Amino acid sequence: MRVHTTDPAFLDLLQNRYAGFVGSSDRAEIDFDVDLSQSSSVDPDADVTVTQRKGKWSLQRGDFRAEWEPASRRGWVRQSLNPYSIDAVLRIVHTLVLARQGGFLLHSASAIRNGKAFLFAGVSGAGKTTISRLAPPDATLLTDEISYVRKQSAGYIAHGTPFTGELAKLGENVSAPISTLYLLAQGPENRIDPVDPAEAARSLLANVLFFAEDEELVQATFHSAFEFVSRVPVARLTFRPDARVWELIG
Amino acid sequence: MSRLYLARNPRVAARSLGGEMMIMSGRDSTLFTLNKTATILWQAADGATPLDRIVELRICPEFEVEPAAALQDAETLARELASHDILQISESPIPAVAAGESR
Numbered sequence: 001m002r003v004h005t006t007d008p009a010f011l012d013l014l015q016n017r018y019a020g021f022v023g024s025s026d027r028a029e030i031d032f033d034v035d036l037s038q039s040s041s042v043d044p045d046a047d048v049t050v051t052q053r054k055g056k057w058s059l060q061r062g063d064f065r066a067e068w069e070p071a072s073r074r075g076w077v078r079q080s081l082n083p084y085s086i087d088a089v090l091r092i093v094h095t096l097v098l099a100r101q102g103g104f105l106l107h108s109a110s111a112i113r114n115g116k117a118f119l120f121a122g123v124s125g126a127g128k129t130t131i132s133r134l135a136p137p138d139a140t141l142l143t144d145e146i147s148y149v150r151k152q153s154a155g156y157i158a159h160g161t162p163f164t165g166e167l168a169k170l171g172e173n174v175s176a177p178i179s180t181l182y183l184l185a186q187g188p189e190n191r192i193d194p195v196d197p198a199e200a201a202r203s204l205l206a207n208v209l210f211f212a213e214d215e216e217l218v219q220a221t222f223h224s225a226f227e228f229v230s231r232v233p234v235a236r237l238t239f240r241p242d243a244r245v246w247e248l249i250g
Numbered sequence: 251m252s253r254l255y256l257a258r259n260p261r262v263a264a265r266s267l268g269g270e271m272m273i274m275s276g277r278d279s280t281l282f283t284l285n286k287t288a289t290i291l292w293q294a295a296d297g298a299t300p301l302d303r304i305v306e307l308r309i310c311p312e313f314e315v316e317p318a319a320a321l322q323d324a325e326t327l328a329r330e331l332a333s334h335d336i337l338q339i340s341e342s343p344i345p346a347v348a349a350g351e352s353r
Contacts, residue, residue: 196268198267201272213278215261223263223265
């Protein structure tokens with residue numbers, strides 16, 4: 001994804017925020033022109049509207065407006081000089097792209113250990129930041145907040161993302177096949193319990209990021225979740241906040 | 251008394267997994283998990299079979315209930331499912347319905 005801006009301050013902001021995820025390739029799947037003329041306060045929790053009409057996606061929140069036309073691979077963003085609006089646009093566009101490919105963004109921390117990726121899903125307070133903070137040195141953190149899940153013929157791949165949570169630490173820009181999805185719960189002891197398939201699908205769907213008011217993509221994402229749980233083991237990871245929980249992982 | 255016909259709303263996504271039927275509204279992404287009776291109604295909702303026949307053939311044998319009471323309960327449930335846009339209901343057969351995918 002390529003972002004065009006003539007504002008040096010915004011360019012610096014992007015390079016700092018997405019350090020490790022910024023490339024110089026001439027090829028881009030999507031080009032966005034950013035217009036920094038909009039002045040408004042940023043409320044990341046404000047409602048976002050994502051609709052499709054005549055082949056164009058329209059994205060709107062109080063602090064930004066954006067359009068993206070998949071056929072021409074071009075779009076624009078109108079926002080003020082801040083990192084949160086473009087971050088939201090990037091997340092939303094990635095959910096739209098991934099939905100057509102059988103993948104998704106997931107509210108989960110993720111890390112690679114011994115060549116395998118592990119996802120730790122849960123709502124705020126479930127322990128995504130804690131499990132990330134407790135990761136041992138031989139684990140590579142992909143994200144503490146939003147996992148990037150891509151479908152491939154042989155299975156599913158987790159990629160690092162620059163989308164951070166409370167840890168405010170960028171993930172590494174690497175990827176690995178997903179071994180297990182853990183549903184996080186905090187408790188008095190560290191343990192792993194099986195999750196029945198229906199519960200696994202429900203929990204996965206509850207944590208998939210999806211913004212679009214679009215029946216076709218809703219259905220695609222729904223079926224992608226079932227496909228995922230049919231191919232990737234899902235278990236409940238109950239843990240207490242100490243590093244020994246990682247003895248169970250990997 | 252008029253008969254009631256049911257059809258699956260083709261604009262929802264449906265999957266059965268581990269014996270549970272889950273439905274997601276394409277309109278607002280709401281996820282529903284159907285109970286056993288609702289699952290029977292969903293599976294039998296072909297637009298052509300009237301509700302009283304579904305109750306007689308599928309629900310009464312399953313739950314060993316009295317047909318009149320079962321029909322009343324089933325109608326209430328069908329209308330509730332229709333209110334969530336999961337089922338379409340009509341007093342006449344619902345033709346050429348592209349039923350929601352049920353894998």
